[in-house]
Amino acid sequence: MLVVDLHCDQGHAFEGWFASGDELLRQQQAGLLGCPVCGSHAVQRRPSATRINVSGAKGAGEPVMEPPTQQAVDGQALQAAYLQVVRQVLSQTENVGERFADEARRIHHGDAPERAIRGQATAEERAELREEGIDTLALPVPKGLDGPLQ
Template sequence: MIQYALKCREGHCFDSWFQSAEAFDKLAASGLVSCAVCGGSDVHKAVMTPRVSAGRDADPAPAKPAPRLTEPVNRAEKAVAELRRKIEQNADFVGRDFAKEARAMHLGDAPERSIYGEARADEAKALRDDGVPVVMLPFIPNRKSN
């Protein structure tokens, strides 16, 4: 097993374990490595310091606790976390039915309410083209993450 420090296109840093260096390369090339914060698949290895053993007789230095992946570390991540909290608290998660639900509300076939969920890019474009007010969220819904 090997641990890599990783960074996504948006600048989020996180660590992850892989079976081998070759396994990381294969998964990354297939787009199967995603950011733990935003879900983006443009992820690459970040600069990291090697772990060096001090030897048997040396007193081990106290380990500095690693930041948890779920804790925002800068203002932008804190703002996204607050946005996520407000949306999840005040809107209904409709999952993959987002496009159908949004269109039904726009046409008056369903009562209006705040919703969030998943839509393919072509579905979101069709909604926007038809005047349905939608916005892409800068996070993956909690119900979608492990």
């Protein structure tokens, strides 16, 4: 199993697991690799340190690899958590598209059934909703996640 660090042309970093180096190359050349954040297929392998299993190392002078820095782990964990939240929001809300502000008002005033919705609204529309006591949250959805869910 080959585990490699990858990045897309938009700067998003992620990990890929492949049966071999040849399989990584085959998928890359066939355009099968896609960034899980933005959907870009311009994906390249990043340099990464060799992983050495030292769980049984006991003697002095044996090589010991340091774990990834906490900052790198935190950034990867944050990105993974964000994607998980976005997927959950997408799966548990109704997409009302550009009718978002109108539908939010209808729900707020009891003219439509209460439910979780999502859609698009301008900054001006969000400000007007806020003035009316209707709370909203702008949640950018990465390209590639904005299509049909599987």
